[in-house]
Amino acid sequence: MTKPISMIQIGAGSMGGALLKSWIDSGVIDPASSAIIDPRPTPELEEMCGKAGLAINPEADRGYDLCVLGIKPQMFGGIVPALDWPEFGDTLFVSIAAGITVEEIGMLLKPKAPEPRVLRVMPTLPAKVRAGVTLLAENPALSAEDRAMGERLMAAAGAVHWCRDEDELDRLMGVTGCAPAFLLRAVEGLMAAAEDQGASTEDARFLAEQTFIGTAKLLEADGRDPGTLREAVTSPGGTTAAGLDVLNERGIVESFVAAVANAYKRAQELAKGTK
Incomplete structure (x- = not known):
């Protein structure tokens, strides 16, 4: 049996909350070793996390297999460099933001993760009922294990489609994400x-x-x-x-x-x- 993913999610707005619900419902993440960082969690988010036993805004005292960057593109510069937890460089970072590239995200992570591993994805709101379709952008810097973990996470929210690169993801997001x-x-x-x-x-x-x-x-x-x-x-x-x-x-x-x-x-x- 595949081990549930230990995940930290930064930001849980409309899309982030929809994904989180699908991940909890599917059992793909381990709530006990996962967390949400959100300065203004909604009552719906608090209730969902409370029932699942998933921490909101905990102390940074543990490492995570994967980090979902669920914040707006314009917030990356102020938030991503401030992120920190044990074994930070071992975490796979998954961005659901439009526009901001793997290279840009990697530069923000490099001070604490010298060789950052970043996967860009573009999900859709029907993920909330596990019926979305997510685009994933190929990144040669990722290992087969990284790709498998990223795909496993997003497949819990619906169908997945790998794009050749980030440009193809940006081109097709209007067909799926929008x-x-x-x-x-x-x-x-x-x-x-x-x-x-x-x-x-x-x-x-x-x-x-x-x-x-x-x-x-x-x-x-x-x-x-x-x-x-x-x-x-x-x-x-x-x-x-x-x-x-x-x-x-x-x-x-x-x-x-x-x-x-x-x-x-x-x-x-x-x-x-x-x-």
Whole structure:
């Protein structure tokens, strides 16, 4: 049986909290030898950690197999150099931040970890229900054991996909990391459409959400690609075709392509320190 991971997580906001829940639920981490560092833990976080027996803001009196950097990119310079615990240089560092590179993180760690081992990952919010998809960037400085531990941790939150390098991770994060917001925006649009046709706000939410959830389950179970499945539910000259005509005229596919491209552009700006 594989030994649970001893982990310290720096920052447990929306994404960090979602990941933590999946790691506790899956048993991939050992709560007794793990910890969370967060200056303002939410009541939800405190309750979750309390039930699991996971320490919040403990004294730095033990080492950890792995450290998850769950803070915003602009906070790295002030927080990462101040981190310290026994056997600090033996810890694998996993960053979930957009934009800041392995090289930059390594420079911040070098004073206390001469040969820092850093893995960049990009998770998604559905990790909270262990249904996310996480991108992991290949790093030749990592050992096979490092890669296996990083993949094991992120696989507990859903599917994983290794990218050739950090640039590919930045390019694809708009398809995975940003896309939940894009898809939720589509659900908001369907809710607005239902209300425009006379449904109450409560009914509009129910109808839009259940249609979205059901379609996702169908796509997963059916086996056909999205285009083929779409064609199967679109009768020529019917109501669905009439609706799709409007979406196509307004460039729904082009809009998604542009949205992902713009997300990548922003990732490059963040990497350069552009506000």
